[in-house]
Amino acid sequence: MSEIKFYKHEQIPVEMHKVKIVQQLKLLPADERLKKIKEAGFNTFQLHNGDIFMDMLTDSGVNAMSDNMQSAMFRADDAYAGSETFYRMRDKLEEIFGIKYCLPAHQGRACENILAERFVKEGNCVIMNYHFTTAKAHITRRGGHVEELIKDEGLISKSDLPFKGDIDLDKVRKCIEKETPENISFMRIESGTNLIGGQPISYENMKEVTEIAKEKGIVTVLDASLLQDNLYFIKTREESMKDKSIREITRMIADLFDIIYFSARKFGFARGGAILVRDEDMFHSMEDLVPMFEGFLTYGGMSVKEMEAMTVGFDESMDMDVISQGPLFIDYCVKELDKYGVPVITPGGGLGAHLDASVICSHIPQQEYPAGALVCALYLCGGIRGMERGTLSEERNPDGSERFASMELVRLAFPRRVFTLSQTEYVIDRVKWLYDHRDMIGGLRFTHEPKTLRFFTGMLEATSDWPEKLVEAYKKEFGEEA
Numbered sequence: 001m002s003e004i005k006f007y008k009h010e011q012i013p014v015e016m017h018k019v020k021i022v023q024q025l026k027l028l029p030a031d032e033r034l035k036k037i038k039e040a041g042f043n044t045f046q047l048h049n050g051d052i053f054m055d056m057l058t059d060s061g062v063n064a065m066s067d068n069m070q071s072a073m074f075r076a077d078d079a080y081a082g083s084e085t086f087y088r089m090r091d092k093l094e095e096i097f098g099i100k101y102c103l104p105a106h107q108g109r110a111c112e113n114i115l116a117e118r119f120v121k122e123g124n125c126v127i128m129n130y131h132f133t134t135a136k137a138h139i140t141r142r143g144g145h146v147e148e149l150i151k152d153e154g155l156i157s158k159s160d161l162p163f164k165g166d167i168d169l170d171k172v173r174k175c176i177e178k179e180t181p182e183n184i185s186f187m188r189i190e191s192g193t194n195l196i197g198g199q200p201i202s203y204e205n206m207k208e209v210t211e212i213a214k215e216k217g218i219v220t221v222l223d224a225s226l227l228q229d230n231l232y233f234i235k236t237r238e239e240s241m242k243d244k245s246i247r248e249i250t251r252m253i254a255d256l257f258d259i260i261y262f263s264a265r266k267f268g269f270a271r272g273g274a275i276l277v278r279d280e281d282m283f284h285s286m287e288d289l290v291p292m293f294e295g296f297l298t299y300g301g302m303s304v305k306e307m308e309a310m311t312v313g314f315d316e317s318m319d320m321d322v323i324s325q326g327p328l329f330i331d332y333c334v335k336e337l338d339k340y341g342v343p344v345i346t347p348g349g350g351l352g353a354h355l356d357a358s359v360i361c362s363h364i365p366q367q368e369y370p371a372g373a374l375v376c377a378l379y380l381c382g383g384i385r386g387m388e389r390g391t392l393s394e395e396r397n398p399d400g401s402e403r404f405a406s407m408e409l410v411r412l413a414f415p416r417r418v419f420t421l422s423q424t425e426y427v428i429d430r431v432k433w434l435y436d437h438r439d440m441i442g443g444l445r446f447t448h449e450p451k452t453l454r455f456f457t458g459m460l461e462a463t464s465d466w467p468e469k470l471v472e473a474y475k476k477e478f479g480e481e482a
């Protein structure tokens, strides 16, 4: 029962869990929020969590744990080498994915580091449906480059296509011909996507593209960090898969790949990561990199308590009642905003609701970071923390010019089982207000710009006094304390 039907009430998502432990929230007055965002250099990563009402920055490591996950922590086996916890985790992963060899790592990007160290050489190419920031940074750090071969329609923000994360098979064939298979480190499929609105990829598309890779002897890698959402979409949107269980679909996907890695800050609802490797020799060729960068091979930089919790979390990720929660709440939020006319990525995907800043803030030039400005405006107008996913999240070209992102998005993540529907309604309400006052939002410019992954630690300022004016308008509407 992943969606409860109503009799007289309009259809709304229902929480399939109840609250056992709570964290008190605080809503700072708007004037204080203005002070805080200035101190944070107009970068929502630099805000303190205590100054935030609705933290929708990410789902990474902040999904709610279940009672079963928490209680599993008590049986964690503390050992530097040979922890029984590791073997329980490895066996669970083998049960779910059918892959025997497991390299633990402290989070998703640590897996990406190991894969880049092992496979990427100067001048190499990595084929992807779409990049993720850290995946790309590790590849370019090693002198490789990324080819994003998503279908063109995947980047059209308003549409009703069910699988906007699908890769373009013609582009893939042409790219392999141009680069030659020997120069391709691996093909990385992100299921579902992060930077283009949490949009899923279909099983059919994964099957077709991995067949091409296999024909050409190219290693296939699945980034399964957002797999739980993608599984829900395959089951509910892909006609040929609707009668299969989540476990069956998972195994069918896993069978297509040589390597699967994931961030367990997402998949598994805890904090960690792992690389699963099908081939024994390939596994051994990466083994030494784990103690070098992460920790011994039976903990890989993770706490054993987290490993026990995620082992239960993997099982919960096979349960439709659990994995439907994110997509259903996101869908509700997206539909409500869309009804009002707010430009959002449609259809709703996984991970979060995504506002299209290129339309909402079309008056802000791309070099003044419209998505960065919108995300700060939303913090000012409601204490809501989202994440910029646009040009600020890109790195500059080697000649120092801006690399403009293909989409300017503000992501409002829905950490799983964390927020209620009334909190979701609050967010929808504040986004509507901000949309009606969108002309008041202005641009941003850097005051401190790091070379790589600048969105994490960069500091910016407003290009005018637009934040002050916006706060004044907000207070007029909602009062001094709002």
Ligand SMILES: Cc1ncc(COP(=O)(O)O)c(C=O)c1O
Pocket: 060, 107, 108, 109, 110, 132, 134, 135, 190, 192, 193, 194, 223, 225, 226, 263, 264, 265, 272, 273
């Ligand atoms: C698709 C995808 N891959 C990799 C990562 C990196 O994982 P981590 O944040 O655990 O390093 C993320 C994190 O958001 C992600 O969404």
